[in-house]
Amino acid sequence: MNFFETLIATLSGWVWGAPMLILLVGTGLYLTVLLKGLQFRVLPLALRMIFHKDHGHAGDISHFAALMTALAATVGIGNIVGVATAITLGGPGAVFWMWMTGLVGMATKYAEAVLAVKYREKGEHGMRGGPMYYLAKGAGLPKLGWLFALFTALATFGIGNMTQANATAKILEATFQVEPWVTGLVLMVLTALVILGGIRTIGKFTSILVPFMIVGYVGSALTILVLNAAEIPHAFALIFHHAFSPAAASGGFAGATIAAAMRFGIARGVFSNESGLGSAPIAAAAARTNDPVKQALVSMTQTFIDTLLVCTITALVILTANAWTQGVDAGQLTSASFAETLGVTGKLIVAFATALFAYSTLIGWNYYGEKAVEYLFGARVIRVYRILFIAVVLIGAMMNLEFVWNFSDLMNGMMAIPNLIGLLILSNVVKEETDRYFKS
Numbered sequence: 069m070n071f072f073e074t075l076i077a078t079l080s081g082w083v084w085g086a087p088m089l090i091l092l093v094g095t096g097l098y099l100t101v102l103l104k105g106l107q108f109r110v111l112p113l114a115l116r117m118i119f120h121k122d123h124g125h126a127g128d129i130s131h132f133a134a135l136m137t138a139l140a141a142t143v144g145i146g147n148i149v150g151v152a153t154a155i156t157l158g159g160p161g162a163v164f165w166m167w168m169t170g171l172v173g174m175a176t177k178y179a180e181a182v183l184a185v186k187y188r189e190k191g192e193h194g195m196r197g198g199p200m201y202y203l204a205k206g207a208g209l210p211k212l213g214w215l216f217a218l219f220t221a222l223a224t225f226g227i228g229n230m231t232q233a234n235a236t237a238k239i240l241e242a243t244f245q246v247e248p249w250v251t252g253l254v255l256m257v258l259t260a261l262v263i264l265g266g267i268r269t270i271g272k273f274t275s276i277l278v279p280f281m282i283v284g285y286v287g288s289a290l291t292i293l294v295l296n297a298a299e300i301p302h303a304f305a306l307i308f309h310h311a312f313s314p315a316a317a318s319g320g321f322a323g324a325t326i327a328a329a330m331r332f333g334i335a336r337g338v339f340s341n342e343s344g345l346g347s348a349p350i351a352a353a354a355a356r357t358n359d360p361v362k363q364a365l366v367s368m369t370q371t372f373i374d375t376l377l378v379c380t381i382t383a384l385v386i387l388t389a390n391a392w393t394q395g396v397d398a399g400q401l402t403s404a405s406f407a408e409t410l411g412v413t414g415k416l417i418v419a420f421a422t423a424l425f426a427y428s429t430l431i432g433w434n435y436y437g438e439k440a441v442e443y444l445f446g447a448r449v450i451r452v453y454r455i456l457f458i459a460v461v462l463i464g465a466m467m468n469l470e471f472v473w474n475f476s477d478l479m480n481g482m483m484a485i486p487n488l489i490g491l492l493i494l495s496n497v498v499k500e501e502t503d504r505y506f507k508s
Contacts, residue, residue: 077474083481089334092344095488096172099179102499107174107368114365127356128194131366133271134355138348138367140274141228141432142374143282144425145235146340148418151382152401155392158332159315159324160306163383165333166340170375173343174368179491179498181367184349185360186501192447193438194267197353199346199487200443207493212486213443216346219482220440226476228433229457230464232426234472237465243419252465255427260458263434267354270435274428281424282378288417289381292409296388303387320395340379341371345480346487350436361505430461 100107118132129137154162180199187205188197200220203213233255237248262273293300306315310329317323342348348370355363382402386392389405396404406414434457441453464472491498 073471073474076471076478080474080478080481083478084335086331088481088484089331089338091488092176092338092484093169093172093334095344095491096169096174096176099175099491099495099498100172102495103175103178103502106178106502107171107372110365111174111369111372114369117362117365118369120362120366122357122362125356125358126190126195128267128354129271129356131355131357131363133275134351134363135366135370136274136278137267137271137354137432137435138351138370139278139282139373139432140428141347141351141436142340142342142370142429143278143378144232144429145422146336147374147378147382147425148402148422149235149399150336150340151379152386152392153398154332154336155383155386156321156398156401157324158329159310159321160303160387161310161312161315161324161326161329162333162336163307163380163387164311165330166337166375166379166383169334169337169343170341170371170379173337173341173375174371176343176491177341177348177371178364178368179495180344180346180349180487181352181364182360182498182501183490183494184353185355185357185363186497188353191442193442193450195354196439196442198350198436198439199483199490200440201353202349202494203486203490206497207490209486209490209493212489216483216486217440217443219479220347220350221437221444223476223479223483224433224437224440225457225460226472227480228437228476229430229460230467230472231476232430232433233461233464234467235426236423239419239422243415248466249462252462255430255465256458256461258427259430259434259461262431263454263457267435270431271354274431277424277428277431281421281428282373285417285421285425286378286381288406288410288414288421289385292385292406292414293381293388295409299388300384303384306387307383319393321393337375337379339480341374343371344488344491345484347433347436347483350439351432353439359505360501 118135121130183202184197187202188195200213200217204210237251240246240251241248262269314326315324352363352367357363386405389408391401391404403415403418406418438450441449
């Protein structure tokens, strides 16, 4: 078993090495140029489109519900612990490179959604689409589509289930002394109540939960930033300065090179917003719309909200506090930074936010897994998958997850490879659809 765990960890390190990060960011840059900076030119329109309703058209849920389902999966512990890890290992400059992944990632997310809606099809359990469909139907690569679905189905039990349940159990145990098995049992019941109803129930639930948790967390963080307003210019100065110059060791901070800032900023940014992984377009395909570009504009805002809003606010709270220079562990850094201003209340806010973010990610990734197994084995296995997914929640809450994290990282990387191939092959289709929409 030790050999297998070491092998998975090694493979994960290879997959998420420099070539993958270059491919992810490079694809985003290429699409940005191809689409003439679409994400910058039409962002106000995209934000307005979130609340637009296409009545009477094909699809299962509204633009808003599709966005909230995707945000449920992406706005998670990466926005709290991931940002802290990037700063701890890469220094303040890592935040700048996280922003860069978000800016180019918006173009990637847009392209994914255009293709997801264009090549989707009607199934027994509603609309079905995503990379597996546009790889098979658009790019003519059904084997790559099958591999994408397989990697997604496997990843959903790791990054989308056990890791989230475990994060929730640990934070509740540390803060409120709740036994992990109790958290696991409660999560099982709550998960079952939502996912057994299918995408319409998931869409309704996330439409309520996701705005509540984002507004609550961001509102609390903004309160801290208002109270520490005098430190914000210095925080921005640190970010821009250390994006291009090493961060020296000071206090408990070990220091970081420019390469480390780039590596951890890009890696954490990609893990947070999932642009290029191919997960979010599965939710986008369920949107009720008569035009692929409409939902693509809405999907593009997912990366903006996740990385350029939530991650930025977390980073500013950390950098306007002192804990990041005192050697505080990355897992506790955001909590300690909140506590510097709000005391025990700050720790409670981060504990509740972590639990809600992790739970919402669990709900969102369940839907991705459903569509993956439906593609692999047909609609008949969806109910079996849901029951298995619910049962695994309890296991995840109580187990040691280092192996699961490495396995999940590996599967996510393997998802990205066929998806990025599909995006590059079909990039002209994305451009044609975009030109048609804005010329009409």
